[in-house]
Amino acid sequence: MTMKKFLAKTTRQALMQVKAELGEDATIISNRSINGWTEILARSESIALPGSRLLDSAMTSKQQAEKALQAKKVQETVDLLNGRSTHKAITPKTASSSTEIMAAQEQPVEIINHPQIQGMLKEMREMRNQFQAQLEALSNSTLEFSPNKRDLMSQFLSAGFNLDLAKRVIGKLPSDFSAKEAKPWAMNLLAKNMQVLENEAEIMNQHGIYALLGPTGVGKTTTIAKIASRFVLKHGNQDIALVSTDTYRIGGHEQLRIYGKILGVEVFAAKDAQELQQTLEKLQDKKLILIDMAGLSQKDKMVNSQLDMLCEASHDIKKIICLNASGTLDTLNNVSKTFAGRGLDGCIITKADEAIGLGGVINAVLQNKLKVLYLTNGQRVPEDITLVDKITLIEAAFKPEDSDDHLSIVRPEDLPAFFSKSVVTEQGHAQYA
Structure with a gap:
């Protein structure tokens, strides 16, 4: 039997000395720190020969120690993620493989003190706290509701409304309302807060200039x-004019010109504020002027220039934003806020036929306090446009996706014969039946 002391600056260095002189099967008698140095007392009883029983026993003990070490590492990782300390010494029952045991004692400390591991653990804890806060907020908002209110909350969220609007509406629901009374009451409350164009005469029978804004492809x-x-159809084609400012997109002006040719309406082009001012001066006698603004992303810096162009004209130009009904709520809100930099006078809901649900666009209209002038539900001209019936629109939002009932469109009854024979597509080409 050989017993010897080893002194080194770190535990790892001392263990390497033990392994070099006494072999991997050395037994650690003591391990202590002296003035910043590590002192290890170790002994070696025998040297295992290849093929001997002693070697087999050592290998088995080593495997057991490795398994214990792996299990301990897994537990340490779990403890680290849960914010618990792992500075405790490891004392496995099997002590025959002393080198692995001492390495296991030192490794957790190194893992904890590693800067990258510390940063990763901090981020993971912050994410966990955020998730917990969100879950608690959602849980508290639903637990305080009665079963009828929780069911109505589910219908609001399924329809595409956000949690904030749903909580505001349901929070005002009388507590004694039954499930059958709750939904109609909530829809009536939404309708009460929605502004719509009640009478088309506001546009058709009065002098007005309307500029349609919005991203490319919104219609x-x-x-x-x-x-x-x-x-x-109501007043003929003498008191109306169309103006295009779309000088960025190839063929943008031509598309509007095709529509004007079919309707017999004059179409003008204006590339800047000065030309727009001059054009509007020429059209003072027109009852209705519709301006087709160039499609711009809400992230485009030219949005402000476009709004300045309208504000610099010495005329009362009503700015109307077109909202794609199939867009997400966040996108619709972002579009509305960006184009509302100089104020908005209303909105038109477009492409309702392409939307899976209408809750998102209704939510955006209410949230941004926009007046809805029209709703479009297809590409046919002029059939697929209607004034908005608030109750019908909101009922359509709460209908399931697989419902066979679709939002009905009010069609003019006095369509001339040529309108029934010609349809102008979204691309601006006339197709004849």
Whole structure:
């Protein structure tokens, strides 16, 4: 039997000395720190020969120690993620493989003190706290509701409304209302807070200039053609004019010109504020002027220039934002807030036929306090446009996706024969049946 002391600066260095002189099967008698140095007392009783029983026993003990070490590492990781300390010494029952045991004593401390591990653990704890806060907020908002209110909350969220609006509406629900009374009451409350164009005469029978704003592809040009068609049906084509400022998109002006040619309406182009001012001066005698603004992303810096162009004209131009019914609530809110930099006079809900649900666009309209002038539900000119019935629109939002009932469109009854024979597509090409 050989017993010897080893002194080194770190435990790892001392263990390497033990392994070099006494072998991997050395037994650690003591391990202590002296003035910043590590002193290890170790002994070696025998040297295992290849193929001997002693070697087999040592290998078995080593495997057991490795398994214990792996299990301990897993538990340490769990403790670290839960914010618990892991500075305790490891004392496995099997002590035959002393090198692994001493390495296990030192490794957790190194893991904890590693800067990258510390940063990762901090981020994970912050994420866990955020998730817990959100779950608690959602849990508290539903636990305080009665079963009827929780069921109504589920219907609001399924329809596409956000949690904040749902909580505001349901929080005002009388506590003695039954499940059958709750939903109609909530829909009536939404309708009461929604502003819509009650009478189309506000547009058709009065002098007005309307500029349609919004991102590319939202349906501004087609919507202008539909409104112009309704005006022509009632008043003819002498008191209306169309203006295009879309000088960025190839063929943008031509698309509006095709619509104007079919309707017999004059179409003008204006590339800047000065040309727009001059054009509006020429059209002072027109009862209705519709301006097709260039489609711009809400992230485009030219949005402000576009709004300045309208404000610099010495005319009362009503700014109307087109909202894609199939867009997400966050996107619709972002679009509305960006184009509302100089104020908005209303909105038009477009592409309702492409939307899975209408809750998101209704939520955006209410949240941004926008007046809804029209709703479009297809590409046909002029059929697929209507004034908005608030109750019908909100009922459509709460209908399940697989419902066979669709939002009905009010169609003019006095359509001329040529409208029934010609349909203008979204791309601006006339197709004849």
